[in-house]
Amino acid sequence: MITRSDFKPAWWLPGPHLQTLWVGMVRRTPAITVRRERLELPDGDFVDLAWTTGPDTGQPLVCVFHGLEGSLDSPYASGTLGVAESLGLRGVLMHFRGCSGEPNRLPRAYHSGDTDDIRFFLKTVREREPGTTLGAVGFSLGGNALLKYLGEEGEGSPIAAAAAVSAPLQLAACADRMSRGFSRVYQWHLLRSLKATASEKARLLRDSPIDPATIPAMNSFWAFDDGVTAPLHGFEGAADYYERSSSRQFLPRVRTETLILHSEDDPFMTPDVLPSASELPPGVRLELSAGGGHVGFVGGRTPFKGSYWLEDRLQRWFVEKLVEPA
Numbered sequence: 001m002i003t004r005s006d007f008k009p010a011w012w013l014p015g016p017h018l019q020t021l022w023v024g025m026v027r028r029t030p031a032i033t034v035r036r037e038r039l040e041l042p043d044g045d046f047v048d049l050a051w052t053t054g055p056d057t058g059q060p061l062v063c064v065f066h067g068l069e070g071s072l073d074s075p076y077a078s079g080t081l082g083v084a085e086s087l088g089l090r091g092v093l094m095h096f097r098g099c100s101g102e103p104n105r106l107p108r109a110y111h112s113g114d115t116d117d118i119r120f121f122l123k124t125v126r127e128r129e130p131g132t133t134l135g136a137v138g139f140s141l142g143g144n145a146l147l148k149y150l151g152e153e154g155e156g157s158p159i160a161a162a163a164a165v166s167a168p169l170q171l172a173a174c175a176d177r178m179s180r181g182f183s184r185v186y187q188w189h190l191l192r193s194l195k196a197t198a199s200e201k202a203r204l205l206r207d208s209p210i211d212p213a214t215i216p217a218m219n220s221f222w223a224f225d226d227g228v229t230a231p232l233h234g235f236e237g238a239a240d241y242y243e244r245s246s247s248r249q250f251l252p253r254v255r256t257e258t259l260i261l262h263s264e265d266d267p268f269m270t271p272d273v274l275p276s277a278s279e280l281p282p283g284v285r286l287e288l289s290a291g292g293g294h295v296g297f298v299g300g301r302t303p304f305k306g307s308y309w310l311e312d313r314l315q316r317w318f319v320e321k322l323v324e325p326a
Contacts, residue, residue: 001277001280001284001285001286002280002286002287003285003286003287003288004287004288004289005261005287005289005313007289007291007292007299007309008299008309009292009297009298009299010298010299010300010301010306010307011301012303012304013296013306014291015265015291015293016263016265016266016291016292016294016296017182017267017293018293019263019291019293019294019296019297019298020186020267020295020296022296022298022306023075023076023293023295023298024075026306027075027298027306028075029073029075029078030075030078030079030082031078032052032078032081032082032085033052033053034051034052034072034081034093035050035051035053036048036050036051037049039094039120039121039124041120042120043106044105044106045097045105045108046097046105047094047096047097047100047121048095048102049092049093049094049121050081050092050093050095051091051092052081052084052085052092054084054085054088054089054090057090057129057132058132059090060089060132060133060135060160060318060323061089061090061091061092061129061132061134061135062080062081062083062091062135062318063091063092063093063094063121063122063125063134063135063136063137063159064077064080064081064092064094064136064137064138064139064142065093065094065137065138065142065145065146066093066095066096066099066139066141066142067140067141067142067143067166067295068112068140068194069190069194070099070139070140070142071095071099071100072093072095072100074139076139076165076310077093077139078093079311080314082311083311083314083318084318086315087318087319087322087323088323089318089323092125094117094121096109096114096117096142097109097110097117098110098197103197103201103204106205107201107205107207107208108232109197109198109201109229109232109233111141111233112141112144112145112168112171112246113144113145113148113241113244113245113246113247114245115145115148115149115152118145118146118149119149119153122134122136122158122159123158125158126158133160133322134158134159134160135159135160135162135163135318135322136159136163137162137163137164137165137314138162138163138164138167139164139165139166140167140168140268141168143164143166143167143168143247143260144164144167144168144169144246144247145247146164146167147164147167147169147247147250147251147254147258147260148245148246148250150162150250150254150255150256150258151247151249151250151254152250152253154254154255155255157256159256160256160257160321161256161258161321161322162257162258162259163259163261163317163318164258164260164261165261165262165295166261166262166263166266166294167247167260167262168246168268168269169246169247169251169269169273169274170246170272170273171241171245171246172239172242172246173269173270173272173273174221174268174273175220175221175222175238176222177267177268177269177270178220178221178268179220179221179222181267182267183267183268186267186294187220187221188219191218191219191220191224194224194228195215195218195224198210198212198215198224198228199212202215208232209231210227211227214227215228225238225241225242226238229241248273248275251279251280252279252280252281253281254281254283254284255281255283256283257284257321258283258284258285259285259287259317260284260286260287261287261289261297261310261313262274262286262287262289263289263290263291263292263293263294263297264288264290264291265290265291265292265293266293266294267294274286274288287313295310296310297309297310
C-alpha cells in the first residue's frame with residue numbers, strides 16, 4: 001500500500017536541504033539515560049548496545065538501527081529511544097561495528113546490506129526474552145539493512161512491527177545522486193569520516209585488504225565502496241555490493257507489518273528508488289511526503305522551535321502495533 005503522509009514541513013525550513021541540515025547540525029541530541037552492553041559476536045568481533053533504563057523486562061522492546069556513521073549521539077536515534085520510554089516500552093540501540101566510539105577488532109566494518117549482526121543481535125534478544133514483543137526501526141542505512149533482513153527472514157522474522165525511515169532502497173541510484181549538486185556536500189561530510197576510519201583500520205591491521213595510499217583519492221561513494229567496502233566484505237566491487245545489498249528487491253518477501261517513511265525530495269536519492277504498489281506485500285505501508293529531506297521531517301510554526309513529526313509518527317505506529325489497549 002502507498003499512501004500520502006500527513007507531514008507538513010515548517011514554513012521556515014523550506015526545501016530538502018534545510019530540513020536535512022536542521023536535524024543534523026542544529027537539533028540538540030535528546031538527553032536519555034542508557035545502560036551499555038557489549039555483545040560479543042560469533043566471529044570474535046563485537047557490537048555495543050545502548051539500553052533504556054525504564055520499564056522492567058517483559059514490556060515490548062523497540063530495537064533501533066542507526067544510519068551511516070550514526071550512533072546514540074544521533075538525535076533521531078536517542079529521540080526514538082525517548083519515544084519508546086514515553087510509551088512505557090523499552091528501547092535498545094545496536095551500534096554497527098566501529099560506530100560506538102571504539103574501533104572494532106576485525107578487518108571488516110559494516111555496510112548497507114549487513115544483516116548478519118542484526119540477525120545475531122535479535123536472536124540473542126529472543127533467546128533471553130522468548131516472550132517479549134519486539135519492534136524495530138531503522139534509519140537510512142539502518143533502514144535498508146532492516147528491510148533486507150525482514151525480507152530474508154520472511155515468516156521467520158521475530159519482529160512484530162517495523163519502521164524504516166529514508167532508506168536507500170536502491171544503492172547504486174543513491175550513490176549516483178550523492179555525486180550531483182548540493183548533495184555532494186553530504187557525500188563529502190560522510191566520506192571524510194569513513195575515510196578516516198578506513199585509514200586507521202588499514203594502518204592497524206596487517207591483513208587488511210585495503211591499500212591506505214589509495215584512500216585519500218576516494219572522492220565518491222562509488223570509489224570508496226569499490227576500494228574499501230567491497231574488498232572488506234567479500235563483494236566483487238561497488239556495483240556487486242549495491243546490487244546484492246539494495247533492499248527493494250527483498251520487499252516482496254517481507255511478512256512483518258512495516259511502515260516505510262520517505263520524502264520525495266530526499267537529497268540522498270531520487271524518486272526512482274521507490275517501489276511500486278505491486279512490489280509491496282500486504283502489511284507493508286509506504287507513506288510518502290512531498291517534503292521532509294533526509295531523516296528530517298521538521299514541522300512547527302515558530303522559527304527555531306522545530307517539532308519533530310517523525311517521532312510523533314513513530315509513536316503513533318508503535319502505539320497501534322505494540323502497546324496493549326488500556
